[in-house]
Amino acid sequence: MSEPQATSYDEVPYGDNVFHYSHPDRLATMAMLLGMRPVPVERCRVLELGCGTAANLIPMALALPDSRFVGIDLSRRQIDMGLGVAGALGLANLELRPLSILEVGEDFGKFDYVICHGVYSWVPAEVQDKILRICKENLSPNGVAYVSYNTYPGWHIRGMVREMMRYHVRQFPDPETRVRQARAMLEFLIESVGDAKSAYGGLLQLESDAIARASDTYVYHEHLEEVNHPLYFHQFAERAAAHGLQYVAEALPTLLSGNLSPRVQETLEHVSGDVIQGEQYLDFVRSRTFRRSLLCHAGVALRRPPSPEALTAMRVTGQVKPTAERPDTTSAAAEEFQTRAGTRFSTTSPLLKTALVALFEGWPQAVPFAELWETTHSRLARAAAPLPADAPKALAEALLQCFLASLVELHVHAPRLAREAGERPVASPLARLQAATGDVVTTLRHRMARLNNFERQVVTLLDGSRDRDAVLAALVDTVARGEVDLEHEGQPLRDLEQVRGLMADWVEPTLRRLGETALLLR
Numbered sequence: 001m002s003e004p005q006a007t008s009y010d011e012v013p014y015g016d017n018v019f020h021y022s023h024p025d026r027l028a029t030m031a032m033l034l035g036m037r038p039v040p041v042e043r044c045r046v047l048e049l050g051c052g053t054a055a056n057l058i059p060m061a062l063a064l065p066d067s068r069f070v071g072i073d074l075s076r077r078q079i080d081m082g083l084g085v086a087g088a089l090g091l092a093n094l095e096l097r098p099l100s101i102l103e104v105g106e107d108f109g110k111f112d113y114v115i116c117h118g119v120y121s122w123v124p125a126e127v128q129d130k131i132l133r134i135c136k137e138n139l140s141p142n143g144v145a146y147v148s149y150n151t152y153p154g155w156h157i158r159g160m161v162r163e164m165m166r167y168h169v170r171q172f173p174d175p176e177t178r179v180r181q182a183r184a185m186l187e188f189l190i191e192s193v194g195d196a197k198s199a200y201g202g203l204l205q206l207e208s209d210a211i212a213r214a215s216d217t218y219v220y221h222e223h224l225e226e227v228n229h230p231l232y233f234h235q236f237a238e239r240a241a242a243h244g245l246q247y248v249a250e251a252l253p254t255l256l257s258g259n260l261s262p263r264v265q266e267t268l269e270h271v272s273g274d275v276i277q278g279e280q281y282l283d284f285v286r287s288r289t290f291r292r293s294l295l296c297h298a299g300v301a302l303r304r305p306p307s308p309e310a311l312t313a314m315r316v317t318g319q320v321k322p323t324a325e326r327p328d329t330t331s332a333a334a335e336e337f338q339t340r341a342g343t344r345f346s347t348t349s350p351l352l353k354t355a356l357v358a359l360f361e362g363w364p365q366a367v368p369f370a371e372l373w374e375t376t377h378s379r380l381a382r383a384a385a386p387l388p389a390d391a392p393k394a395l396a397e398a399l400l401q402c403f404l405a406s407l408v409e410l411h412v413h414a415p416r417l418a419r420e421a422g423e424r425p426v427a428s429p430l431a432r433l434q435a436a437t438g439d440v441v442t443t444l445r446h447r448m449a450r451l452n453n454f455e456r457q458v459v460t461l462l463d464g465s466r467d468r469d470a471v472l473a474a475l476v477d478t479v480a481r482g483e484v485d486l487e488h489e490g491q492p493l494r495d496l497e498q499v500r501g502l503m504a505d506w507v508e509p510t511l512r513r514l515g516e517t518a519l520l521l522r
Contacts, residue, residue: 018056020446021251021292024067024113025413027144030249030294032310032412033400035303037142039112041413042066047111047138049101049131050074050119054082054094059430059442061086061094063415070108072099089429101127104134111138114145117292121150121229122221128229132243135295145295146251147236154289155230161186161207162223169224178224179216186211233291234280240295247276248294248302253404260285275304306404308396315366315411316399317445318359320345329353330383339407350385351376352398359408364445364518366414369396417444418522421511425471426521427462435459443518454503457484458510459519472507476500 020026024041031038044067048057051071061069073079076098086094101123114135120128135145150158165182172178186208193201211219222228237247260268264285272278282288296302320337323344327335334346335353347353355376359367367375373392380387388394402408418426431441435456443449451459461474478484479499486493486502493499514520 018059018442018446018448019117022056022115022117022146022148023060023446024064025411025446026251027113027146027294028412029314029410030251030253031142031144031296032314033306033410034248035307035310036144036248036296036300038144038412039140039142041113044068044112045110045140046070046113046115047108047134048072049104049114049116049134051079051082051096053078054086054096055442056115056117057094057096058082058085058089058091059428059444059446061091062089062428062430063444063446064413065093067093069094070111071096072101072104074098074100085430085433088433101134102130104130104138106137108138110140110143112140112143114139114143116145116147118148120147121231122225122227124227125229128239132240132245135240136243136245136297139297141297142300143296144248145245146292147295148290148292149236150228150230151236151283151288151291152230152232153284154287157203157287158207158289159228159230161204162228164189165223175220176216179219182219182224183211230289232280233283233288233293234276236291236293237276237279241298244298245295246298246300246302247279248296249306251292251294252406253306254282306400308393308400311396311400311403311410312369312392313412315368315414316359316372317366317409317411318356318363318407319409320356320407321360322357327353327357329357330380330385337407345405345407349398350380351388351391351395352402354379355395355399356402356407362419364417364516365419366409366411369399415444415446415518416522417518418520419515421515421520422522424464424467425462425511425514426464427459427514427519428521431519432460432463441519444521445518447518449517449519453484454506455510455514458507459514462514462520468507468511472500472504475503475507 024044024046028038028041042064046057046060046067046069048069048071051057051073052075054071057069057071061067071082071094079096079098082096086096116131120131131147135147139145165185168185169178169181172181186204190196190201190204190208193204195201196205211223214222240247268278268281268285272281320339323336323338329335330350332348332350334348336344336346337356338344355372358372358375358379373395376395377387377391399408403410428442428444431443434441435451439451439456440448441451441459457475457478458471461471466474476496476499479486479493480496486499488498488502493502
C-alpha cells in the first residue's frame, strides 16, 4: 500500500455529516420495493469510498454490531479523526484505512452495500471509472451500491457561478480567505446586476441563497476545488451499464407527478421509452443538480413500479403532523397535515388520515405495517367509519405514495430507540461523546440534531448509571464547580438551592425532547 499524499481534505477536513439516505436500511428498503432480496442489514458488509472522518459509518457500526464496516479515504488526517472516535466508542466492527480508491482490489472481498457519497463528481476520470468497477467487482450478488454525483442541466447554472468564484479567489492562498472572498464575489455580482427579477439576477440570487445556508467547508470543497465534473443522468447510467450494473432507483425517490400538470405528466410518459429516459426527461423538467443513485448487478430482476405488497413487511415512520389540535380522521372531510419542513397537504381519506395520526403519535418509533393496520382498523371500526375494499392493500398503496412524496419513511430495520426516558435513562454513546465537545449530535435515526446548552449537559450524563435525582444532582454540581453559568431573568444564579429548583423543572421536559429527537436507547 502506498503512502497517501496530502490532500485539500487534510488541510480543511470536511464537516462531520451523516446521510440517512445512504444507510443500508434505506438501500435495502428501496431494493425490496423493486423486487430485490437484499442482505439483511443486521448482518451485512458495508464499504464506504471516500468516508472522510467516518461520521457516516460510525453510527451505522454502533447501531449494527453484527455487521462489518470498512471505510477508506485518501486523507490520513480525516481517517485519524475517525479512528479516534471509533476507538473512544470501542467499535470492533469498523475498519478505517488511509487509502486511494484506485488501490481497492479483490482482496477487500465482497460487500452487500457500497456507499460513495460526494466523491464521483470530484475525482478524475480514472477514479470515476474505478468507483464503478468497485461497485461491480466488490458487490455481492444481491448487493446495492449508492453513488451520488452532480447533474446537468441544473449544474450548468451552478457551474457558471463556481467558475466566476474560482476565478476571483485564485489570488488568495489560504482556504478561509478563499471562502470569504467567494461569498463576497457572489454578493458583488448580485449587487452589480441590480435587477433581481431579471433572468440573470434571479439565477444568481438562487445560488446565493443556497450558498448562504452552506458551511464554509462545503463551499470550499463543493465550489472551489479544482476538480468538479457534473454529467447528465443518462451518461451516468450508460457508464454504469458498461460495467455490468443497472440503475435501481434514487435513494431519495420522488413522485413523477409531483408538482407537474397532468399534461406534462402525459407527455413525459409518452416520450419516455424506459426508466432511464423517463428519469432524464424529469431532470430536464426540474433542472436537477444532484442525484443519489442506487445500482445493482445487471442480471438482477427488478419489478417496476415499486410494489405496495413489499411494504407490508416493512416498518413506517411518520414525517408529518396534523395541523389541527383534534383532527377529524373518521369522516370524509379534508384534514390538513404539515411536514417538518413546513409543507402542507390535505387528504379526505379516513384510512390515510387515521394512519398518519397514529404514526405522529408513535414518533419517533418505526411502526410495523401490521401493527399500524391494526391500530388504524380498530380506530375506524370504533367510529363505524367505512373502509375501502381490501383495506390493508389500500393502506399500503397510500403509504407507498406518501413515501414517494417524503411524507412517511419506510424501513426494513428499526433502530433500538426509546420514545420515553426510563428510570435510568441511556442516551446514544455517540451522542454523549459529541455533546461533550459540541452542540451537534447524531441521532439514532441517522440524522443530525442541534442541542441547547442544557440538553448537552443532560445528554452527557445519560449513561444508564443515574436516575433523575442523580442526573439533577450532577447538573447542580456543574454549576457549583463553575463549569456552567446559569442565569434567571437576566441575572446570574449563585444560590445552589435556587439552581436546583430551576433545573428540577427542566429535567423532565428535556428528557421528553431527547426522546422525541431519537437520542434515547431502550
